[in-house]
Amino acid sequence: MMQHDSHVLFTGTSGSRHHGRPGLSHNQTVSTGKDSVRIVPLGGTGNVTKNMFVYEYRYDGKLRDILIVDCGIGFPEPEMYGVDLIIPDIRYLEGKKDKIRGLVFTHGHDDHIGGIPYHFGKLGGMPMYATKLTAAFANLKLKEVGVKDRVRTVSYDDKVIAGPFRISFIRLTHSVPDTAHLVIETPVGIIYHGSDFKFDFTPLDGKLPEINKINHWGRRGILVMLTDCLGSERAGMTASEQVVGTTLEKELTHARGKFLFTTQSSNISRIQLAIELAFKFNRQVAFVGRSIDQNVEAAKQIGYMHFPAESIIRDRDLRRIPPHKQFLIVAGSQGQPYSAMTRIANDSHRFIRVREGDTVVFSADPIPGNEVNVNSLIEELYRRGARVSYSDIMEDLHVSGHGSQGDLMLLLSALGPRYVFPIGGTYRHLMQYKRISQELGFDPQRILVPEEGEVLEFRHGTRPRIAEHIELENVMVDGLGIGDVGTTVLRDRQTIAKEGIVVVVVPMEQSSGRVTAEPDIISRGFVYLKDSGEIIDGAKAVVARSIRLKKGKIVDWAFVRKRIEDNLASYLNKKTGRSPLIVPVIIEV
C-alpha cells in the first residue's frame, strides 16, 4: 500500500497521460495560455471550520481534473437549534465524480477530516492521502461507516501526483502532530495551501517546521498562497507547546486529591506530555471518554505515543486507587453536552466523582461559540468542591495552535507569493490579515477575499478573477438525518423556540364541506394554558369568526386558513406581545 522507497505516488492512469497533450509533462509549470486553475472553497469563505477546497484544472474553459483538499465538519451556530454538526455542501461536485483525481488531508482535526464519512460514498472513491497521524485519524472516521484504511500514508518527502496536480508536503506545527502545508504544482502556477499552523521551534515531538522547504518553494515562485489567518488579531508569535508542561507541573505540585486534565482529544503530544508528568508525580493514568481512548490508541499503534500499558488504569478500576495517585485524562474540554467531562461535572459519570480537594485543569480555551458551555462546566466543577484551573486565572495552561501576527508574517515573507488568499478565519480575521500584511509592505490589492460562493480563477499572465458564483448551503446533520433539516424546518424551530406554536384544529364534514364542531386550540411553548383560559376563549372566538365568513359550505379552504392565521396572529400579539407559529389544520371527518 505505502511505497516509501518510491517518492512519487501516482493516482493511476489519468495522471500520467492527461489532457491529450503529449510531451507536456504534468510536473512542468508551463502554460499554453488556454488553461486555468480554479479554487472552489466548498466549505465557504469567512469560516473557521468546515474546510473543503476544490482545485480545478481547466483547458479551454472545460473542466479536466479536480483535486480536493480536506473535508471537514463545521459547528452549528447557536440558532441552528438541534443541529449536531454541519458538513460541506458538495452539490457542486455532482456529475464531476470522474474528474476527481485525489483528496489530500492537511491535518487530523475534525474540521478538516470529519466530513469524509458523510461524503466519501458520493465522491466516487478517489484516492486519498495524508501524513501518518492524519491518515490514522481519517481512517478512524471512515471506519465508522465501514470504510477501511482507504487514506494512504505519505511521508513529508513524498510527492503525490493527481492528474495535472503535483503535490509536495511541508511539515508545519499545530496543535496536532503531522500537520502539513501543501505545495500544489499546476500547469498554471504553484499554489501553496497553508492551512492551520504556527511556527513552534521547540515542539513536543521534536519535529520542526520545515522552513528550508518554504524558502525553497519561495524561490521557485508561488502564484497564490492560501494561509491560516485565525491568529491575525494577536501580536507577536504564538508560544511553544513547551510552556504548557511548566505550568502543568506547577499545578501538580499543589494537587492533593484526584487530578483531572482535559485538552483537545487530538492533541496527542500534549496528552503524552501529561502522561509523563503524571508518572513523574507517581500518579496512575486513566483515559476517560471515547475520543481520548480512540485517538490515543490510534497514535500508539503508529508509534506516536509511548507509555507502559500497565501504568494505565481503566476508569472502572479507579476506586481501587487513592485519589492522590490518580491522573485522569478526560475528553470534553469544550463542554460538549454528552462528553465525559460534562458527565463528571454533573456528577452523573458511572465511575468518577469530583470532590473537595480534587483538581481540574483545562488545557484548552473555549472555541468561539462554546463560551457558555465551558463556563457552566467550570461552575459545576467548582460546586463539586474542585480547584479548577483554566486560562482566565492561570496563564500558559494552553497555547493556541494557530500562528499569531509574527508567525503569519514570517510565512508571508519567506514565501513571497504573488497573491494571498487568507482562509480559516472569519471576516474580521481576513481584514486584520490584510491590515498587518499591508504594514509589512504587501500590496493589499493582492490579498484576495472572495465572498461566499465565489470561485477564483487563475490564468497565466493575467490577474485572478471571479469566474463563477456557486450556491452553498449549510448541510445540517441532526440525529440520523443528513440535510433533511433545511431552512424551513430551522425557521419553524426558531419561531417556536422564541414564540411558541398554536395549532387550530377545524373539523369539517367531508361530504358537505361544513364545519361540524367547535374548533380546538392547542398550544405549546406559548403560554401556560391552564392559567390562560381567557386568551384561549378569545382565540376560539377569533377562529369562529374567521370561519363564519361564508354561510354554509366553505369552498376556498386556503383562504380560510389564511384568514385564521392572520386574525389569530393579530389577536394573540395584542394580548401577549408574542407571535407564535400558527398552524390551522382542517381535518375531514
Added chain:
Amino acid sequence: MMQHDSHVLFTGTSGSRHHGRPGLSHNQTVSTGKDSVRIVPLGGTGNVTKNMFVYEYRYDGKLRDILIVDCGIGFPEPEMYGVDLIIPDIRYLEGKKDKIRGLVFTHGHDDHIGGIPYHFGKLGGMPMYATKLTAAFANLKLKEVGVKDRVRTVSYDDKVIAGPFRISFIRLTHSVPDTAHLVIETPVGIIYHGSDFKFDFTPLDGKLPEINKINHWGRRGILVMLTDCLGSERAGMTASEQVVGTTLEKELTHARGKFLFTTQSSNISRIQLAIELAFKFNRQVAFVGRSIDQNVEAAKQIGYMHFPAESIIRDRDLRRIPPHKQFLIVAGSQGQPYSAMTRIANDSHRFIRVREGDTVVFSADPIPGNEVNVNSLIEELYRRGARVSYSDIMEDLHVSGHGSQGDLMLLLSALGPRYVFPIGGTYRHLMQYKRISQELGFDPQRILVPEEGEVLEFRHGTRPRIAEHIELENVMVDGLGIGDVGTTVLRDRQTIAKEGIVVVVVPMEQSSGRVTAEPDIISRGFVYLKDSGEIIDGAKAVVARSIRLKKGKIVDWAFVRKRIEDNLASYLNKKTGRSPLIVPVIIEV
C-alpha cells in the same frame, strides 16, 4: 423633596418608635441577644445580575422590619428561548409589605435598578433612596410605568433611617458615576453592602472613592461585608478610566471617514470624554439610540454632562455633514438584537450607513453570554468596509468597572470585617475570592457562600447560620407577559427547538366514542414533510395501531393518548434519531 441641609432622612413614624423598646435608639448597635438580622438574597446567589437583597430585623424570631437594597434585572440564559429578561422572584415578600421600611439603590445599572418598574406596585410604595445620578436613572425606569420621581436623592453625607436600619453612603468608582457602597447599622451589628466597584484614583469626573470613610467604618467594626467579586480572577488593580481617552485619541488620529463609538449607555463619564475628544478633532456629535439619548438627557439635566447643545446634531441631519466631520455615539455595544448598532451593522438603520473608510470603536467587552452577538456584529461591520476596533485587537479601549484582585483585597484589608459574603459573581468568582483572601491571611471559614435560597442569620455573639431555605424561581418576562412563561412552557420550547413537534389529530364521534376518520399528522421543525412521505405514512400506521387497541368504543382516552405518544416516539426515534414533542389531540366531532 430633597433635604440637603438635614443630613438625616426619616422614613416615617415606624423608624422613630419601633419595636416597642422605648429608650433604645435605633442607631445604637446594642443587641439584647434576642434579636437577629437576616440577609435574603432574593436575586439568588452565584449570579452577576438580577441583584436584590432583603435585610430583615427580627425580634424573638418575629419579623419586624425590612430594608431592600437594589431591584435589578437579569439576562436570560441561552436556552431560555424567547425570554426578554428575568426579574427577581419576590414571592417571599408576599404578606410582608407593611414591614418594608425602604429601598436603597447602590448605582444606576439595569441589573440593580431595572426590576423596579415591574415590582414597585407590589412592594407597597416604600420610600426609595439613591445618589443623584442613580436616582435619576431609576426614576427614568419608573416613569415608563407611570410612576413619577419616587426615588429620592441623597448626598454621600446623608444618612437614611429605615426602621432599625441606619444607612450611610460611601462613594466608590465603577463604570457609572455616583456609585455607592452602603453602611447599614443594625442593632445586631454593622453591615457593609459593597456591591459593584473598583478603586479608580483618577476617575473621569474627578470624584474619588472615599477611602477615608471605609477606614472609619473599619475602625468601628464591621460584622459582615458583602463585596463584589466579579474581578477576582484578574491579578493587579483594574486600570483607570483615563486610559480609554488616550486610546480613543489615537484611533481618532487615524480616522478618515465617519467615526462610530459605542459603549455602555450608562457610562456617561466615558460618553462625556468621547464628546470632548470629538470636539477636539472638529467632529460634530450625534447620539444614536434610545438608551443613549435618555441617559445623556437625564445626566445633563442634573448637571453631570456638559456640552453646547448646538454641537449636537440629530441622526436624521447627518447627511448634511461630511463623513470626516461626524462622531456618532451609538447604543448597542452588546449586540442587542434591536439596538441602533445592530441595525447599522445590518445596513437597516434609517439614517446611518457604514461604508469603506469609516471607523467603528467598541469601548466595551462582551458580557459573558453575549460573545456570539458581539462577534457577529463585528463581522457585519467589517463586511460593510469599516475599520473596526475592539479589545481583542486594541488594548485599553475599555477598562472594567469591577475591581481586580488588588481592588478587592484593598477593600477587605481596609475594612477588616468579621465575615465576608462575596456577591455579584458566579460560583467560580466566589471560590476565587475565597482563594485570594486566604492568601491574604483571611480565615476561609469566615467567607460565607450560601447556596441559592439560603437565608443567612446574624445574632449577637454567635456564628451566622442558615436560618431558612426559600424557593426562588426565574421570573421571566416575555413580550407583555411577566411570569407566564414558566418551566413547562420553556421545556416545551427547548424540546421543540431541538427536536421539533408532531401533532396527531384523532377525530372522535362524540355520541359513540368511535374514531370517525383517519388520524392526521402535522409536524413543524421536525422533518421537511414534503420529502418525508414514508415517515409520515409509517407514523400514521403506528397511530392507527395504537388506537385499534379495543374494538369499537374507546373508554380510556388518557390511556390511548399515552399509547400514541409512546409508540410514535419510539417509531420516530428509530427512523430519525430525534425525539420530537408529540401532542395527541382527540377532537370530538
